Amino acid sequence: MPLEPEIRITGAKVRVQQGKKKLADLPIEQMIDTIYGGCERACRFEIRPQNARIWEVRGNAVAAAFELPPHARTVRWLADDSKAPYGPKASYRNYYVSFPYIVLLVIFRGGGLTGQHQLYYRTESLDTGEDLKLPNLFNVAEGYGQRCWVCLEQLGDLSEFDWPGKVSRIVDHVFCAAFNRSSEEHEGNSYWTRQQSIDPRVASMEAWEEASREDRRVGLAVPWEPAGTTASAELRKMLNTVVRPNRIRSSADLAALISRGLQMSWLPE
């Protein structure tokens, strides 16, 4: 009768043997990856919302990148003669402007927003790479540990909506809620004021609109400033801020995890 396989975990190594025959000898991290990838409970067959290009689940958190295609549209923008930088006394003007690809990076937890949400530009689809460019918008600012934090403060609780509903509300808010100087007041900066000098075609809203009327794809032609980062790098950083990843590199890590009742927060429920 064959002997039962035996698994020994010592330090960072896992050894599987059957009697004197060694079946496997591998790092514990590799074992965890193998278990995670092969577990039936790790498989999900969910329908993802439209425009979702990157999607990573960790426990009850989701890191997602949404790519919006280049297009021209009307935005409401703070009027030059507005009596207030934002709020009820602010006044707005409509401008028709051309956008390049827009990449929205969002971390959800429990289905709701977490404060980790960024907006970047790209001049090509994420199919061709994932390096990001800086936008030129009010209400997108450096803040809260994020390079291009986008203000979704007025959006409210999204946890009650299904995934497509959440995404449509975020995108709708980004484009249809009026742009103003709130970030200048609260975060001390915005990418509108920082990026006005990059190209005469976007030096003012009037110039941007005029250029967009001449060519609705002009958003793809502006030399937007590289952000020096990528979509996945930003998402990883944002996700780690919300849910710290468990590191299982040794028998001590595994023992600690088991003793906590197998609360591996990054495994799907």
Next chain:
Amino acid sequence: MLKSRIHIVSCGTAICGPPDPNEWEWGAKNMKQLHRIPRRATQSRPEPATNSGGQKDGTESGGGMVQVVWGSLMDDLDVAGMSVDEVVTLLRDPYHLAPGAIATVNGVEADPSTRLNRGDTLEFVRAAGEKGGG
């Protein structure tokens, strides 16, 4: 100037961001029609003829792609040659067009009888609050 006011009709597409998800219904017939047209056309379509003057290439009828923008929805549809009003009728169900939304063509408020040209942007515009606060 005449305004093209849009009546609201619900739809089940999750991409158009209706205010109340309980209102959603599935406009299956129209969705099938809409999504078959752009996908087929997109695969073989050339880039819009964006001459130096803008998006119009002089095509007054006979089809072509028009970029339709409504809230979170951005789609290229083969509706050139149709009037704004005809497109509104076509999209009313599946796009869940909101009451009070104003139809614009290339950023200019459009008469319902306006014929769409290839390369145009047909957008349904509405005010939706403001960002920021604190």
